[in-house]
Each structure stands twice: as structure tokens, then as C-alpha cells.
Amino acid sequence: MPLPAEERARLKRIAFEIRQQIVDVTAWSGGAHIGGALSMTDILTILYFKYLNIEPAQPDWPDRDRFVLSKGHGGVGHAVALAHRGYFPKEDLREFNATGSKLGMHLDSRKAVGVDVSTGSMGHGLSQAVGLALAARVLRKNWRTYCIVGDGESNEGSIWEAAMAAHHYKLANLTAFCDRNHMMIDGLTEEVMGLEPLAAKWTAFGWQVRSVNGHDFDELADAVEFALANADGPVMIIADTVKGKGVDFMENDPAWHYGGLGGELLAKARASLERMA
Amino acid sequence: MSTTEGGLTWTVYDADKLTQREIYGLVLTEMGERHPEIVGLSADLAKSTKIGTFGERFPERFFNFGIAEQNLFGVAAGMAKAGLVPFVSTFSSFASMRACEFLRTDVCYQNLNVKVIATHGGTSFGSAGATHHSTEDLSIVRAFANLTVIVPADGIETARAVRACMEIAGPVYIRIGRGFEPRVYDSEDYPFEIGQAVEMCPGTDLTVICCGPVVYHAVQAAKILREEQRVSVRVLNMHTIKPIDEAAILRAVADTRRIVTFEDHSVIGGLGTAVADVIAASGKGCAFEKAGIPDEFSMHGYPEDLMHHYKIDTDGILEKIGEVLGRDFEADEDWEDEV
């Protein structure tokens, strides 16, 4: 079912602002993992501004939904989303990457407000998400756990160990996204280490799989609604995305996995976002 | 001096402009020309570790396994079993921890000829924070039997170590940095032997034993002390952590009776601990301190800020030397009796 037009427009507006801020923070901080932050922005937006049951004023609220950024190098995107959702002042983003600040490149759950789990080394987040989902069962809580996994990250054997466990324990309260931007550091995923058929792999591991356009809020919402209604086990939403989404000179260029925006690049990136919005 | 071996086109003068990683990539590529048995392996960090330079020249001998470090080390072991010499490169945090047991059990237990060139050592990945710092790697890999562990001081020493590791029939772990570690050596023309410390500065009042990027700062500190305070500090570049140069440590005990170790690593289990073991076993008295990252997770920040914060830069080394020199030590003891 398509979203109401107003809701779609609201989400698009927020995603645009988050992308703008990601670009700004990348410029201020000297460099960030911008490509993979821009590719998952729409997923973060729909989670933080539609689905996550959270109280930013009370970040430790025990019954909150949990979110795990398994591809922890996307910290710049996560930090911006948290600031926009009101976990901390946007001003704090000025400190991103600065020595000893609360916001490092890979967010530290003991320092950054609103971050449930520390990540950064690939292939750890999904296991922690399984732990959170199992804990909800043990504690008889209704919180849901959401997780974003990178496609390159899915090379790690531990992702598949977690996948097996989530199916084994029938974790219907766990919903994962794969940010399928088709790129990793050394190039295209299919050239560095082929993942396809990816949907068939998750299906074979017992997950219910939805493949969507990761930049289309209607499709993303449909997939999350499916997960919310599903009581059988974990759901994997494979979100087809564009690395560097929104900034023309970054889109689909693996060189923009990590980069800085010195000199005129910041203005160019901002102008491109405006044009493509 | 320019190096022409194997048609190499760079000179040591470039060491000012090249990172340790870039020099590693160039040296390995040059070695690849002469050694068809060398293969290169990485895990989505071919570009970041610069083993990709070898991969561009020898695509048929280079393998990228994606982000899968355990498999990376297992495959290397298999290739070594068949007589190849795998050079494996990833960040040192992942080589030592993510792939830990594969390195220990597949590679070291079988004493296989695998060369691990682990980059982004210590806190050199700065703002990436504790997930990407490797402040425990020396402690971990030092405990693996059969493994030789080397921490070069700069790009030139990286070249020496990478060449020299081919002469060892067994596994070697070489830990290098990420960025522009300042140059310590003017040329490759100095005695480099695996297992033998290099005396960077002679001295009789105190000995600094250090490795990696800290060596540059220790040399600076020793110069300042000599010129400004007439204090004579011996600086030993202990580039090989294992096997450690026991003789050099024992000479330092006897000659200077004060030793301080500095390393970009936890004070638990690394260079400092290795030196302490030798001193303790000698039965000789010696004022001793280990400096490095304390027993906590390192914070994120610019690498030079972190070295300053953890007091392993020139200022920190001067401060610590001052403390240890001021310690009332010789007055209490009769050194001759003790020896």
C-alpha cells in the first residue's frame, strides 16, 4: 500500500536534510565513510522517523526498540539521524571525529547518546541484534530489534552464523536490512567476492526475504509492514541502493567509500543534492 | 642511495613522501619479480594496505577474499602447505584478533611460511577508534610459538623487514602504520638483522627501548636531553619483538641501570613485557618502567594527538625519562654486590 502523500513528502524532506548534514559533517570532520552513509539514509529515515518505538528524551527507556548498525563505518549517517531525531544537539556533530569527542567514526555505545551497540569491525552487529531479540523473549518484552548489514559485510562468516541462529530461534521480532549498494572498498561486490544469488541465500537460511528499492519509501514501508505482521521468524529486507546516493559525482563510484570534501567539493556536493532532490 | 634491485624505480629519498604501506607495496612487487612462489592475499583491503600494488602487477598471483579474515588466513595456510609463500595483508586489529585462531592454529602450529604484513598498527588509525586500533596485537601474537614478530620504525625499515622476512622459513608478523610516520633512517645502509636491536643513540644514564613510530620521538628526546641537559640516553630500536634481543637488554641493564620502554600498544604483554621478562630473569636490579596505552580502550582522535595523550611522543618521553632519572635508585643499592 502506498504511503499517504504527506507522509512520503515528510520522509523525503527528512532524508534530504540528513543527506545535507552528512555532506556537511564529512566536510567539517576532514573525512567520513560518506558513500555507504548516503546509500542507507532512506532506511535510517524510515526507521527513526516512522517505525522505531523510541523516546529520544529517555534514551535508556528499557522498552524501546533496538537498532544495530552492523556496518558500523556508517556512523556518520547514524550520528546525523540521531541528532535529527533529537538525541543530542545538531551542534554536537561539529565534534564528529575530533580527538576525544563523543562522536567517533565508529560510534561508541558508551559515549554516543542513543547508540545501542558499538560496532565498526564488520560482521558483529547482526549477532548482537540476535542477542537483543532473544533477550526480549527471555524478558517478555515487546521491543523489536532492527539491524542494517552491509552487502560487503555479508562476506563475513559470522553474518551467516547469526542468520542460522535467528532462524533456529524463530526470531520474528528481528528485522534486518541489507544495504545492497553493490560496492565495498576494493570495488564491486560481485567482482571482489560474489554474493549472488543473495536473496536465495537468505531464503535458504530460513529467513523471509523482501527485495525492495532502498530509496523508495513506499516499498520500504511495505516491507517493514510485512515484517511487523509476520510471526514466523526473522525478515531480511534486501534494499537495492546506490552508494553515494544524491551526490552525482559520488554515485556508484567505489572511490567515495571514504572521502573528504575540502575546497569547492562541499559546495558541489550540496548543489548536487539540491538538484537531485 | 637509490635502490635498483629488481629494477626498482624509487629511491629512499621518496621515503619522505611514501607511507610505510606504500613502500611495502613497492618492495613486495619488486620481490614478486624474483620470487614466483610469492602470492598476495587480502580481505577487501588491497587498496588500503597497498598489497594491491603487487596485485596490479601480478593479477594471477593475487587473491581478494572479500571481508572474510578467517578464511583469508585459512587459505594462506593451504597455499603455504603446497609450497607457495603467501603475503597476507589486512589491518593489524583484524589479522591478530579477527583471524586470531586461524593464524595461530593453521599457520603457526604448522610452522607455515606465511608472511603477515599487518597495517594500521597501534593507534595509527586515529579517529577510527578502538574497533580499528590494535593495542593488543603484539601481546596476542607474541604468544604464538614459531612466529617472528617485527615492528619497523619507518618506511626504510619496513623495506628491510619485508625483504628479510623471506629468509625466514616460517611465519612472520610485521606490523606497520597507517600514515606518514616520520623517517628515522637516512638510507637502507644500516645494519638490520632480525632479532638484533639497533642502537640509535649511545648513552650511559638511561636506556630507552622502543619500536615502531615511537623510535623517531625517542631519538628526538635523546637529542634534546644530550644538548640541553647533558643527559646521556641510549636509544634501542627493538624492531624485533620476538625473538627479542636479550643481549642488548642485558647490556643496557649493566651499563645504564635504568630502562624505560615506549610502544604504541597496551602496556600489557607487548614490548615492555618482553623486556621486563628478560630483566626479571637476569636477577639484576634495574629501575624500570613501561609506557604505552594503559589498561583501557584507546580513545579516538588524530594519531599525533593520541601519541601525545598517551605520552609516547617526544614530550611524553622527556617527561617519563625525567621521572625515572629522578628516582632514588642507585643510592639504596650496592650494584657491585648485586652483580
Ligand SMILES: Cc1ncc(C[n+]2csc(CCOP(=O)(O)OP(=O)(O)O)c2C)c(N)n1
Ligand atoms: C572485520 C573487518 N574487516 C575489514 C574492515 C574494513 N572495512 C571497513 S568498511 C569495509 C567495506 C564495507 O563494505 P560494505 O559492507 O558493502 O559497506 P558499504 O559499501 O555500504 O559502505 C571494510 C572492508 C572492517 N571494518 N572490519
